[in-house]
Amino acid sequence: MANLQLQGELATAFRGVHSTENGFTGHISMERGAQLQVPLPEKYTRMSAEEIVERIGEARAKLGTRLVILGHHYQREEVIRWADFRGDSFKLCKDAAARPEAEFLIFCGVHFMAESADILSAPHQKVILPDLHAGCSMADMADIDQVEEAWDALTEACAGQKIIPITYMNSAANLKAFVGRNGGSVCTSSNAKKIMDWALRPVEEGGAGGEKLLFFPDQHLGRNTAVLDMGFQLEDCLVWDPNQDMGGNTPEALQKAPILLWRGHCSVHGTFLPIHIRNIRKQHPGVHVVSHPECTYDVVLASDSYGSTEKIRQIIAAGKPGDVFAIGTEINLVSRLAQEYPDRTVLSLNPNVCVCSTMYRVDGPHLLWVMDNLLEGKVVNQIVVPEPIASQAKLALDRMIELA
Template identity: 50%
Template sequence: MSILDMVKGRTDAMLPEKYKTMSTEEMEKRIRRIKQSLGTKLFIPGHHYQKNEVIQFADATGDSLQLAQICAANEQAEHIVFCGVHFMAETADILTTDDQTVYLPDMRAGCSMADMADIFQTERAWIDLQERFGDTILPLTYVNSTAAIKAFVGRHHGATVTSSNAREIVEWAFTQKKRILFLPDQHLGRNTAFDLGIPLTHMAVWNPISDILEYDGTDKDCQVILWKGHCSVHENFTVENIRQIRENEPDRRIIVHPECTHEVVRKSDDNGSTKYIIEQITAGAPGTKWAIGTEMNLVNRLIENHPEQDIISLNPLVCPCLTMNRIDLPHLLWCLENIVEGIAQNVITVDEATSSEAVSALDRMLESV
């Protein structure tokens, strides 16, 4: 179900006017008061891409799966206010107990990549691909996907992957089947498979809009089927950005996220997950010069936290993740005050059947690394 479907016709899901006119000082004061009064009953995880106005109130920061696992381990928290996007809150609900409630401060905080693979498109694609290749395909999905897609993958004996463990999971997948279907980010799938020695000529792309397999090779050579999806932020880092850095500042090291295009990843000095990028910057010597190809809020935070280094964005014109940035101070306060008043607003719930199958995909990943 898309974010639009969930909020359609629900005027009560819109932020009340009073929060739009409240001062920042007043909102911050109210949030601190609520956090203090609820104590350990409240837990606020904040994704690395959140704005500082929100991340200052996070009880833990991290990537999506890491935060969901932290939520699952925090049995004291009755209320989990997930400052991220919809699929992240879904994963938290899947992994936590029935006694815990997961909230998303703004239900419009989706993920364009996750929305590029819905379950109806995926079921159609699977039928066509099975007819073409037979029972030779194992599905894998990036954790940046809906609960329904994770459940689909679990139902068909596949696994989830993160940008940190994609290589290990793809290696495992090829011990299970001859081919993989990689959802929903084609760039992470392509970059990972290429690093494992699979040539680009052995990779096809499934177009979910036209229901066509885009591939010039022979079926027997096809090893990887990439879903035609991408991250709207990371696809905006270009080879031209790299060319300009190389020409003007050849001593500046370029590090990018593997959600960037294959050409950008290949021309960079290094690439890795958000966690990996943070670790590399943290370990960098004073005076080290970096150009980072990832979300702008994180880059700005790294610049603030490491003044001893010279850090810039690989593309200074790239905007922050717009859907992630829907989680702001007014929405966070609104969500918390609803909790205090006993109003069940913006609750994220994944049904039991979907959760069970999604957990199988998550468990296979954890067992394989």
């Protein structure tokens, strides 16, 4: 009963993300918030690229230290050129924390990133997402109602076994909150092994004492970490399909498996295939293939290296003139690396453009629009994670910060 009441309260809170002095009326739903992006005033859509650049530069100068612009690696060039900090989502949240004097944090990324920045930033800071349509299909694959149902079924099927929930940073705030209140942690692609090790380590050795872990929402990061970094077998990893009864598993199989993986994936990284690696090795003998761990196990296994966006950057930086790299990650980062290291050949592993279409929604006109509003004293597209979601999600984020 108490659990049901809590779920009801959380669902209500979840639907109650504020819009602020932005002209929106009422409350917007966190997961539906993207539908409420107002169309840009026509003048922004009519401006030339040159005018947009000029006006963003002017607005940037006027806002000074009141504003920090955060740019994810997957953002397009016309946006990331304005970023005070570039990086992955967690690095950007930490970078923002180092600028407490900033009143406004414009997060050029996607919705879950802005939520995390709001949770981790100081109370006086306002986090702004230039386009509310910028979501993440992977984060959307772990719907909180399905997660709660799965948890109830799992804890019943595995009665007596301690299950630790772990969620990838790429998840909605309500999933982070679920993980926080159930004794788990957030992880990034850089520290997934550390966090999963902690989940399964005995309490007396400083771990969470889990007999198994449930990893959200990216099955590939979970599997790649468990098998390639932690020494588990593929058979130790069981996929929970939220659209099937018992996740598509028998109670016996669930009891036996130490690693349970939510059936989610990144549609961008899912486009890379082993055939791309075979082809590129034929075309460029000696090529160094680097993939992101959101790629499938087969792709990561066939690569020479794998790692987070930060690690990919480090690998290219450590290369020598003349080296050839084929990268399995979003195309904007690959193109930028190719420009930054012109003495190396940096190629996309997939010859077809693999752009993250939601990241791509943030463009110069939207950036200028939110900045112009700030100059007029209005905050548009503010992302506010309500209580108790924010403090429960912070528990899971703080656990990661403590452990990593």
